[in-house]
Each structure stands twice: as structure tokens, then as C-alpha cells.
Amino acid sequence: MSVQTISSQSDAAPRMSARSRDMLLNIASPLLLLSVWEVCARFGFIDTRFFPAPSSIITTMMGMLSSGELVTHTVVSLERLAYGTVLGSIPALVLGIAMGLNRPIRAVFDPLIAATYPVPKSAILPLALLIFGLGEGSKVFMVAIGVFFPVAINTTTGVREINRIYLDVGQNFKASRWNTFWTIALPGALPVIMTGFKLGIGIGLVLIAVAEMVGAKSGLGYLIWSAWSTFAVEQMYVGLFVIALIGFLLTVALNELERVIIPWKAE
Amino acid sequence: MNHPSPVPPNITRQAEPARPAIRIRDLTKRFGGLTAVDDVSVEIKHGEFFMIVGPSGCGKTTLLRILAGLENVSSGTIEIETPHSQRPVNSMIFQGDSIFPWMTVWNNAAYGLKMRGAATATIKEVVGHYLERTGLTRFAGYYPHQLSGGMRQRVSIARAFANDPEILLMDEPFSALDAQNKLLLQEELLRIWEEHKKTVVFITHSVDEAVLLGDRIMVMTAQPGKVKALVEVPLPRPRDVMELQKTPAYGELIHRIWSSLRDEVQRARQQEATKDIES
Numbered sequence: 001m002s003v004q005t006i007s008s009q010s011d012a013a014p015r016m017s018a019r020s021r022d023m024l025l026n027i028a029s030p031l032l033l034l035s036v037w038e039v040c041a042r043f044g045f046i047d048t049r050f051f052p053a054p055s056s057i058i059t060t061m062m063g064m065l066s067s068g069e070l071v072t073h074t075v076v077s078l079e080r081l082a083y084g085t086v087l088g089s090i091p092a093l094v095l096g097i098a099m100g101l102n103r104p105i106r107a108v109f110d111p112l113i114a115a116t117y118p119v120p121k122s123a124i125l126p127l128a129l130l131i132f133g134l135g136e137g138s139k140v141f142m143v144a145i146g147v148f149f150p151v152a153i154n155t156t157t158g159v160r161e162i163n164r165i166y167l168d169v170g171q172n173f174k175a176s177r178w179n180t181f182w183t184i185a186l187p188g189a190l191p192v193i194m195t196g197f198k199l200g201i202g203i204g205l206v207l208i209a210v211a212e213m214v215g216a217k218s219g220l221g222y223l224i225w226s227a228w229s230t231f232a233v234e235q236m237y238v239g240l241f242v243i244a245l246i247g248f249l250l251t252v253a254l255n256e257l258e259r260v261i262i263p264w265k266a267e
Numbered sequence: 268m269n270h271p272s273p274v275p276p277n278i279t280r281q282a283e284p285a286r287p288a289i290r291i292r293d294l295t296k297r298f299g300g301l302t303a304v305d306d307v308s309v310e311i312k313h314g315e316f317f318m319i320v321g322p323s324g325c326g327k328t329t330l331l332r333i334l335a336g337l338e339n340v341s342s343g344t345i346e347i348e349t350p351h352s353q354r355p356v357n358s359m360i361f362q363g364d365s366i367f368p369w370m371t372v373w374n375n376a377a378y379g380l381k382m383r384g385a386a387t388a389t390i391k392e393v394v395g396h397y398l399e400r401t402g403l404t405r406f407a408g409y410y411p412h413q414l415s416g417g418m419r420q421r422v423s424i425a426r427a428f429a430n431d432p433e434i435l436l437m438d439e440p441f442s443a444l445d446a447q448n449k450l451l452l453q454e455e456l457l458r459i460w461e462e463h464k465k466t467v468v469f470i471t472h473s474v475d476e477a478v479l480l481g482d483r484i485m486v487m488t489a490q491p492g493k494v495k496a497l498v499e500v501p502l503p504r505p506r507d508v509m510e511l512q513k514t515p516a517y518g519e520l521i522h523r524i525w526s527s528l529r530d531e532v533q534r535a536r537q538q539e540a541t542k543d544i545e546s
Contacts, residue, residue, distance in 0.1 A: 168337055169365050172358065172359045173378055173379040183370075188369065190369070264368045264370075
């Protein structure tokens with residue numbers, strides 16, 4: 001009879017944990033891309049009129065930062081995004097929960113949402129400009145429209161997917177309509193609603209950039225558009241970079257928020 | 268608020284009227300062309316631990332859901348005696364996971380009291396008491412996903428008892444648990460129940476469980492569910508689940524109920540088989 005020994009060698013002293021290796025690679029990959037870009041730009045492998053060297057983009061960004069120009073545009077865009085998100089998500093939540101809990105309401109609004117949802121939101125911009133004019137209204141409206149659909153649809157789904165037994169419990173313990181809403185429907189649907197929010201804010205960010213390109217005098221979309229008309233390519237890249245950064249930071253923030261407000265979600 | 272304290276004086280129990288706690292008369296429930304419960308009549312006494320056994324699909328859960336007010340009747344009547352007007356009529360312990368994943372153990376157990384606007388002090392006292400009785404005090408701040416299946420079902424028990432209803436309804440509450448946990452929870456349930464001896468209607472498909480816990484057992488037929496037999500369980504209380512299983516009286520009861528149930532289980536299986544062929 002022979003005894004097989006399972007060696008613990010491979011597990012004993014890993015040179016680096018998988019997690020820290022991932023982190024290193026995460027940081028290394030964009031840095032590598034930027035270096036290759038920089039080298040290509042310096043040696044003339046790529047046309048710097050369209051792809052200016054990262055170093056020159058950074059220099060432009062520093063200048064725009066110290067002049068306060070970049071901060072102003074960023075703040076304006078973020079404000080519009082915030083107002084639009086609030087204005088779009090509140091009716092979406094109310095309608096979504098009503099549709100989730102009430103069959104006739106669902107029957108009324110389902111076809112309306114199904115018909116309007118596939119319309120590309122950017123195609124509504126001219127109409128928004130007609131109705132709300134060139135001011136803040138049209139920008140905020142565009143964001144609100146973008147946020148509304150995913151939040152409303154996900155809220156309906158979230159409420160409908162709540163296990164039937166929880167509603168039975170609410171009924172058995174004589175929960176009022178109000179309490180059914182606050183203690184069962186809303187918390188039960190919250191994980192799915194959060195996914196809707198993440199989607200919605202992503203769409204909102206796209207739409208705010210588009211809306212600011214037409215008939216705006218401020219904001220990151222305007223910044224990019226005016227850079228095109230003056231052929232200030234570095235400035236254009238700065239605008240793109242800031243939008244990308246906002247998108248990234250919002251995702252991180254929303255994931256963090258989700259962890260805080262949905263503590264029951266199993267890790 | 269004059270909420271009854273967790274341990275009320277014995278006087279209230281002696282003053283109870285001699286009328287039954289629950290009177291079910293000619294109860295029938297149809298779902299479309301399917302008769303789930305067929306002409307059931309039975310009276311359940313105050314403080315009785317009443318068991319319903321039957322093959323799966325015999326309408327026993329439907330019967331319990333009707334008692335809980337979660338389903339309407341097709342015909343017949345149900346009367347539930349409610350001598351204490353401030354008490355809720357019933358609380359149900361559901362089959363499977365029914366505690367809210369988004370609430371802590373404490374908030375789950377307090378749910379019924381909160382929904383009927385009990386005073387904070389009352390909630391604190393009553394919920395504290397039942398969490399202690401179910402061994403969950405240490406876990407009051409935990410979320411259900413951090414607990415085992417047995418502990419989650421204890422929360423469900425605490426929630427129903429803390430609501431202090433006239434009658435307790437239990438729908439196969441231990442069917443999803445493993446054998447060891449089941450035994451532990453049966454013992455705990457009996458211990459907690461002994462405090463107040465509330466009227467219980469308990470559904471199970473396990474004959475052992477029916478005999479271990481019940482005062483009386485109603486055997487139901489395969490679909491459509493009718494009353495096949497009513498069997499008294501003259502075993503003394505308080506019961507020790509482990510000891511009880513060694514006594515001859517226990518074995519004899521199991522045998523009696525099984526012989527009454529066996530044909531029905533066979534019939535239910537044939538129904539299932541024909542359904543499979545048809546579909």
C-alpha cells in the first residue's frame with residue numbers, strides 16, 4: 001500500500017497574492033498604453049493633429065485647471081446631471097412601484113413605456129430645445145429622460161420579482177398599504193432598483209454631453225464642441241478625459257452606496 | 268398600552284369560554300374546476316394543538332391559508348373566537364424562508380407588533396423575551412443571510428409568537444430542515460408553546476411530527492381534501508420528544524395514523540402519475 005502525499009509546496013509561499021497582482025496589472029495597463037502613445041507621438045508614428053502626445057494634453061489640462069475654466073465646466077455639467085437624476089428618478093420610482101404592485105396600473109403604462117423606451121433619447125433633443133429653450137431646462141430634461149426609463153423599468157421588475165411569500169407575510173401581519181410599500185416593496189426591490197440607477201446615470205452622462213454640444217455656453221459637452229470648432233485638439237481630449245473620469249468615479253461611488261444601503265445583500 | 272405581558276396570569280385561561288376556538292363548517296374551496304378542500308367540518312378547542320396530516324396536494328395548505336385570511340372560501344363558514352379584541356386573530360409560520368432578508372433578526376421578530384403600532388417598551392419586552400426563548404438574543408443585529416436555515420426558522424417562530432395572536436398557524440415550518448435541526452426545533456416549539464398554550468393549527472406531512480406535537484390529528488384524503496379521520500393523541504404533556512419516541516403508545520399511534528394515511532398517499536401518487544401522463 002502506498003500513501004500519496006499532497007504537496008503544499010505550490011501554496012506555501014506565493015510571491016504575490018492574486019489580488020495585489022490584479023491591482024498592479026490594473027494600474028500598469030493604462031500606463032503602458034499612455035507610454036506607447038507618447039512614444040508614437042514623439043517619433044511621429046501617429047498624426048499629432050488628431051492624437052496629440054499625452055504629455056501635451058496634460059500640460060493643457062494643467063493650464064485649464066489653474067485658469068479655473070475646467071472646474072467651472074465640470075461643476076456645471078455635474079449640477080445638470082444631479083438635477084436631472086433627481087427629477088427623472090422620483091417619478092420613475094413612484095411609477096415603477098405602482099406598476100409593480102398594481103395590475104391595472106401596469107396594464108395602462110406597460111404599452112406606453114414599451115413604445116417610448118426604444119426611441120433614441122438623443123433624438124428627443126430638438127424637441128427638448130423647442131419646449132424648454134436653450135437654458136438649463138432642456139439639459140436637465142435630457143438627463144431626466146435618460147434616467148427615467150431604466151429606473152422605472154427596473155423598479156417594476158424589482159417589485160414584481162419580490163418573493164410572493166413576503167407579501168403574504170405582510171398581509172398576515174396586517175401591514176397597511178403604506179407599510180407594505182415601505183417595509184416590503186421598496187426594500188425588496190432595492191437591489192434591482194440600484195442596478196437601474198447605475199444604468200440610468202450612465203445614460204444621463206452620455207445625454208448631458210450631447211445636450212451641451214448643441215445650444216449651450218457651458219459644460220463639458222460645450223467644452224469638447226468648442227474645442228472642435230477652434231481646432232484645439234488637446235482641449236478636446238481634456239474634456240473627454242474628465243467625462244471618462246466622472247463616469248468611473250460615479251460607478252465607484254454608486255457601488256459604495258449600494259454596499260451601505262443594501263447591507264443584507266450577501267457578499 | 269394594555270398589551271398582555273409575555274406571561275399572563277393563569278386566571279385568563281380558566282375564564283375562557285367553553286365554545287370552540289375555531290369552528291369550520293362545510294368548508295369547500297375550488298380553484299376553477301379543481302376542488303382543493305371538499306366539505307370539511309371540524310371544531311378546534313381553545314388551547315388545542317391541532318395537527319393536519321395528508322398527502323401532498325391534499326389541500327391542507329389551502330385550508331391553512333383560508334384560516335389565515337390569505338384565500339377566500341368557495342362555500343362554507345369559518346368562525347374564530349376572539350375574546351381579546353386587541354389581539355390579532357392569527358399569525359402564521361410559513362413553510363420555507365419567509366423572514367425578510369432586508370431586516371435584522373430583531374426587526375423581523377418585531378414586525379407584527381410594529382405593524383399594529385405597539386408601544387416601543389412593549390416591543391422591546393416581548394421581542395426580547397421571544398428572542399431569548401429561541402436562543403437568538405446574540406443574533407438580534409444579524410441579517411438572515413448570516414444565519415443557518417434552522418436559525419432563520421427560529422426567527423419566524425419568534426415573529427409569530429411575539430405578535431401574540433389568538434391562534435397560531437404553522438405550515439410545515441420544519442419541512443426544509445435536516446433531521447437534527449427538526450428535532451431541536453420541535454422541542455423548542457413545544458417549550459415556547461407550553462408558556463401560554465395558545466390554539467395551534469399545524470400542518471405536516473410527517474406522521475411522527477403529528478404525534479409528537481399534537482393533541483389531536485386530522486387525517487385528510489388525497490385531492491379533493493376531505494376529513495378522513497380525527498385521532499386523539501392522549502400522550503401526557505409536557506412532552507419530551509426523545510423520550511416519547513421510546514413509548515409503546517407512540518408507536519401504536521404512528522401505526523394507526525399511517526394505516527389511515529397510506530391509501531391516501533397511494534392515491535395521491537397515482538393522481539400525480541396520471542397528471543404527468545396527461546401533460
